[in-house]
Amino acid sequence: MPDLTPFLVTGLALGSVYALAGMGLVVLFRATGELNFALGAIGAASAMTAWQAHAWGTPIALAALCGVAAATAISAGYGAFVSARVARRSNVIKAVATLGLALALLGLMYFIWGDTPRRLRLPLSALNTELFGVRVTGVRVVALALCVMTAIGISLLLARTRLGLQMRALADGRDLSALIGIDVERVTLIAWTATGVLAGTIGILLGSLVRLEPGVLTFMVVPSIAAAILGQLRSLWLTLAGGLAIGVLEAIATPFQDVAPYRSLVPFIVAIAVLVLLPARTFQTTRGS
């Protein structure tokens, strides 16, 4: 039996990013009924913008903020101009609309940045501590911390604030919410804006942790969807656990020669298992009208 602890440590960092993205999907789905396939692409836009700003001489911290700002603008723009127009369509159509955004962004990014090798290195990468024979960089610690803080923060928002109440009301019935005086479009826009901030942050983290490449970052949405499905598109804490579990499982398969080449299948296997084992009605949430 190989020593798995180093892989556990590396898997946790990747898992926290999956979990963060998964929570971003859950929050938006709960508020608007939209499954955001473009989360990865918006994150990629953030990472590429940050790289570009840094390449033009902006200090890295400010460049990262530029990236998050760009992601937030894209996400809020979609929330304001597209999301409202597809609000009354079925969830499938809403999801496909976000897929359109993802592919458009991906094409645009390849057009602008091509396939030149490049990297995004945060100063946090230089800070590190040794744990079970693995160097844990600052980026990994921040990813995990951010992941737990986001789960706590969003849970409090949904449970304790007026906005959270409105979001939950929207998820239960869009038209009823409008009837009782909730500004539906405002809540939708806020949800999209918040998702943009989250996606932008994830893009920067993943661009630094994994690879600064538009395609790779765009498709990181896939394991995140698996995490969100584990949370039944509803539970933040199950999504958090799901994301971490997928990241760790994927990493600890590494030293096993026979399965290692196939370990990126982990999110799919997890997602299929959850879909097969859980009753179908688990996933019904928003009632359109």
Next chain:
Amino acid sequence: MKHALPLTLAALACGFSLAMTPPAAANEACGSGEPATGEPIKIGAIVGQTGPADFSSASKSAAAFFDCVNANGGINGRPVEYLVEDDAWNPETAANAAAKLVNDEGVVAMAGSTSFIECGTNARFYADNGIGVIAGVGVPRECFFSSNIAPMNMGPRLSTLGAAIDAYENQGARSFVCMAPNIPNVGGWFCEGLAAWGADKGVETHNVLHDPATLDPTSLVLQAMAMGADAIIVAEPAPAAIPIFNAAEDQDLREEAIWLGPTSIYDTAFPAAVGDYWAGAIKAHIEFNTLDSDGVDNTAWLSIMDEYGNASDPRDSFSQGGYLAAKIITGVLRGIDGDITRQSVLEALQTMEAVDSDLLCGAWSFGPGDRHNANQAGRMVTMTADGWETSRDCFVSDDPELADIRS
């Protein structure tokens, strides 16, 4: 591939070479005489331009070369019409493109093709139709195992092995890890070459084959390190190699192994992208001469690109391969007495005399066999903070699988 930095460097290099060499140097490589007129001779190429990476560089240098040929006498007075198709990394598109070029356009040969999937898709079609293909750069196994396709380059398998041979002979490495994407006839095939050579030498070899879309380079690096090898060969395209070197930097593993790569990491944008940490610590095997070498062909390639290519065309090793493919097919076409047809071209290719070039280490010929891998020797370069410098001149990659070609 398109890079802002290499373009700037290439533009500088071109300006430099133009300043140092008289304009005639470009023309000498492509002929002499009046601009060509009359019925064009059609040559085709299929490249993977749109898709995961842009593999059109070789066709761009070939196009520049043919433009130069046409301005300087053509093929005994006739111009070359160079037709390039994009296969979009899609086998069906590649098959359609080959049918269009061969059946509809009536090309007499192909030159400068570079694709991840085209060789496997169209090898049979070329054989059935008697079309000879000089690929600018061949990557997967099928490009080297077809009767009608002869790539200009050594191929990633020999390049990966070359990196290992250098570390074995000069740095005392006796165990290796081969890290490569798990794509059929690509990554596994590269690493098997190392294993076959290692078995002969009594050298220990291990593989880390992984999904090319993996999001977890740190685990790959830890897996490779756990194998306890002296040297790690990162046999990946440059954009995929960067995160692996980043992860190794995070773990501070520079001194824990000898770090190597094949030609794919020999990219002018690479040193800046992996950062100063790796200066002097990464060695790459290269299949053609260095991009700034001062031999006749390299100088001519750069000046032809400057005179006939676009400023935005890459000046990379793929481009060198395309230049050579175009130059060789031009020489073969000019030597044909009588009609230029696909049959006469294929026959001329199969019986051509070997051609020397400063871009290559040995003479190159198409050859009559069932498969072709004429380029078997390369050089080593070491990465510096802002570029690459040659650390070893020509040596052969002694792959046991080449026994049939050598005999």
